[in-house]
Amino acid sequence: MKKLAPSLIAIVITISLYNNSSYAIGLPKNSISNNPQCLIDVPRFDRPLVNGDINTLPVNVEANQLKAFYPSIAIYNGEVLIEQGNRTVQADKVTIDTQDNNNRIVKLEGDITYQDNLIQMKGDVASMNLNNNDANMSPSQYQLVNRLGRGNADQMKFEKNRYIILKNGNYTSCPVNDSTWNIKGTTVIHDNEEQLLEVWNAIFSIGKVPVLYSPYLQLPTGDKRRSGLLMPNFSYDSIDGIDFSIPVYWNIAPNYDATFTPRVLQKRGVQLQTEFRYLNELGLGTLAFDWLQHDSKYSEDRNNHTNGNNYDNNSHRWLFHWKNEELINYNWRFYADTTRVSDNQYLTNLNSKYASQTAGYLTQFYKMAYNDESWDVTLGYRHFQPFHSGLKNSLYQTEPQLDVSYYNNDLGPFKFRTFSQISRFLTSGENKPKAWRTHIEPTLNYTLTNSWSSLTSEVGFMATHYNQDNIKKEIEQYKYLNKSVNRFLPKFSIDGKVIFERDIPFIDGYTQTLEPRIKYIYIPYRNQSNISNYDSTILQSDYIGLFRDQPYSGLDRIASTNKISTGLTTRFYNENKIEKFNLSIGQITYFTKSKTSEHNNDLDENSDTGSITWASDNFWRISDDIIFRSGVQYDTRIDTISLANTIFEYRPSGDKLMQLSYRYANRNYIGTVDKNPSYRGYKQDISQAGIMTTWPLSQTVSAVGSYYYDVKLEQTTDSFVGLHYSDCCWGMTVQYGRKLTDWDNISRKSKYENKLSVNFELKGLGNNRDTKAKMLNFGKLPYTTAFE
Incomplete structure (x- = not known):
């Protein structure tokens, strides 16, 4: 035999033979081929399955001629057709020998075709055992039924209604008349039950060119989870060079599995990524640990201060992730979602599917919860790992936090609720105060409602006690703080909504609604300058946000409120009651200035009362394929639009998509909402426009790409382009992207990373994932549909 010289491309393609169908618990299932043309010449089994003992099923035979040697031998000649249960046999000549009831034999000769619900076989000479369905055929061709998979052999056996055993045979999942690739072996065993192909002395060929020899090869042929190698990943970027990884899948048990992924980065070293997934009677979870011994x-x-001084003094790099959801019993549950990394630059350099650096920090969160008809009790622990030194000493952790809610709806027309919380706030900042906070908030609710209106009134109070320590009064921002603070705030609100409905006279079958809403809220003023801010931030005032009780999250800043929120929504429904259009617009009018202290936020310094905030949301289903959404927020205190966004999406089919989007944020608004000194450097508004698309160029080639541009900075924010080739036999993806990774403080310019990715897939070997959907998540701004 000619010696085979392996190459990189041969190794990549050959390793992809081990592609396994199962990544983890809950992997979405897809068909073997999304193109129905691939199954045109594939034999089908459309009859109802016949169950029962094969020895008791009747045998029906049709032929042009019959010779019988009573009582045990029958010879059929000419266009013979035999049917029994799920199997049919056609041949020129058939001899049935039933002398031994335990070993009834059928011999077939000439133009033989055998088919059942699993396989179709063709050959010249064959024999079958009617008792156990075993068959021998030579020479032979075979084709799996209802799915891709075929081959031929000098001799073929079908045993135990499960195994296809080939001598000097081959296998390919390519359609008939397409031999792009195949695997040959001296012995080939196809296990229908385990959906597994085993090949001895295997030669993998592309076309007629052999590219690899292996003494033994094991391949998945269906959706069943099996241990083995998964599809390799190959990419190249301008920072790390070649990035090559080979996932190894371990099917530990039906409810446990794991993936080990050796990853070679040309300029960094070798990383080992591990992921363990579990599903038990209590719940499910994922445990992951990645390790890079030495990142050169x-x-x-x-040493070169490439990204300034934001580096940790570590030589080994790692990531730990644990997500767990457990329902211990009917009342108790446990939840964990924690991710930690070795250093601030980890996610920028190595990426991870478990977290993103865009948030600025990672969260380690655990909670134990109890609930029944009247009580919700949660004990939680939340810790942060910031990526920037400015955040490190400013973020507060809740270690621990106890939330208790009590509900009583058995008070006639009234509903009573009490929310209480005990929190301990800690931070690594040596000069920042720490605190215990205790809060209780009972509320009594009375609601009148019918099919077209509702009126809800609430009355209650908020009582909070602070025990603050480590107060540095010599620091300007903390000079008003007190160690012990009590705050009591009553509150009252009334919220009314009405729905008017009419048929639209000029659009047949359409209905329009008009939905005015008005809400009044009163909370008196209490000076809170003696309380440090531990967990409060200003919330966005979109249309829904106009009707919040408070403009702040958390409990440290409860603004005085004497306001009325008004809004109007109109909706259009077609004859099938599908919402085709809606438009909402509303505003907040303050009768007295809203504040939390005499040292209020920047926005409130510009206006006292009157109409402060306007907001509008819009949805338009132009057709079944086209959606338009938009939102605008206008703030009179900065006399301009504070936030805006719009998205237009055209999706005529599952493989065609075009999305246009735009987002805007005013720099004054950003500076007010985000008080972190690390991000006080906004000199311009955020104004970004983008396009994302995937579109078939032909039946086998699709293009995928995105481009996001920052109008104010006049630079690209994120972009990629890719081509995906996929026929009935194999597929290939080539993708190139350029994404913003950091800011160079010296040159005052953005830093970019260029990345090239190449991936292969062989159809019919396992369950191929939605490649184009994965390609759309290539950049920092992944695809988010407007249709949901």
């Missing part, structure tokens, strides 16, 4: 590129960047 990271050490070089740290």
Whole structure:
């Protein structure tokens, strides 16, 4: 035999033979081929399945001629057709020998075709055992039924209604008349039950060119989870060079599995990524740990201060992730979602599907909860790992936090609720105060409602006690703080909504609604300058936000409120009661200035009372394929639009998509909402426009791409382009992207990373994932549909 010289491309393609169908618990299932043309010549089994003992099923035979040797031998000649249960046999000549009831034999000769619900076989000479369905055929061709998979052999056996055993045979999942790739072996065993192909002395060929020899090869042929190698990933980027990884899947048990992924980064070293997934009677979870022994590129960047001084003094790099959801019993549950990394630059350099660096920090969160008809009790622990030194000493952790809610709806027309909370706030900042906070908030609710209106009134109070320590009064922002603070605030609100409905005279079958809403809220003023801010931030005032009780999250800042929120929504429904259009517009009018202290936020310094905030939301289903959404927020205190966004999406089919989007944020608004000194450097508004698309160029080639541009900075924010080739036999993806990764404080310019990715897939070997959907998530701004 000619010696085979392996190459990189041969190794990549050959390893992809081990592609396994199961990544983890809950992987979405897809058909073997999304193109129905691939199954045109595939034999089908459309009859109802016949169950029962094969020895008791009747045998029906049709032929042009019959010779019988009573009582045990029958010879059929000419266009013979035999049917029994799920199997049919056609041949020129058939001899049935039933002398031994335990070993009834059928011999077939000439133009033989055998088919059942699993396989179709063709050959010249064959024999079958009617008792156990075993069959031998030579020479032979075979084709799996209702799915891709075929081959031929010098001799073929079908045993135990499960195994296809080939001598000097081959296998391919390519359609008939397409031999792009195949696997040959001296012995090939196809296990229908385990959906597994085993090949001895295997030669993998592309076309007629052999590219690899292996003494033994094991391949998945269906959707069943099996241990083995998964599809390799190959990419190249301008920072790390070649990035090559080979996932190894371990099917531990039906409810446990794991993936081990050795990853080679040309300029960094070898990383091992591990992921363990579990599903038990209590719940499910994922446990992951990634390790890079020594990152030479990271050490070089740290020495050169490539990204400033934001580096940790570590030589090994790692990531830990644990997500767990457990329902212990009917009342008790446990939840954990924690991710930690070795250093501030980890996610920028190595990426991870478990977290993103865009948030600025990672969260470690655990909670134990109890609930029944009247009580919700949660004990939680929340810790942060910030990526920036400015955040490190400013973020507050709740270690721990106890939330208790009590509900009583058995008070006639009234509903009573009490929310209480005990929190301990800690921070690594040596000069920042720490605190215990205790809060209780009972509320009595009375609601009148019918099919077209509702009126809800609430009355209650908020009582909070603070025990603050580590107060540095010599620091300007803390000079008003007191160690012990009690705050009591009554509250009252009334909220009314009405729905008017009419048939639209000029659009047949359409209905329009008009939905005015008005809400009044009163909370008196209490000076809160003696309380530090531990967990409060200003919330967005979109249309829904106009009707919140408070403009702040958390409990440290409860603004005085004497306001009325008004809004109007109109909706259009077609004859099938599908919402085709809606438009909402509303405003907040303050009768007295809203504040939390005499040292209020920047926005409130510009206006006292009157109409402060306007907001509008819009949805338009132009057709079944086209959706338009938009939102605008206008703030009179900065006399301009504070936030805006719009999205237009055209999706005529599952493989065609075009999305246009735009988002805007005013720099004055950003500076007010985000008080973190690390992000006080906004000199311009955020104004970004983007396009994302995937579109078939032909039946086998699709293009995928996105482009996001920052109008104010006049630079690209994120972009990629890719081509995906997929026929009935194999597929390939080539993708190139350029994404913003950091800011160079010296040159005052953005830093970019260029990345090239190449991936292969062989159809019919396992369950291929939705490749184009994965391609749309290539950049930092992944695809989010407007249709939901």
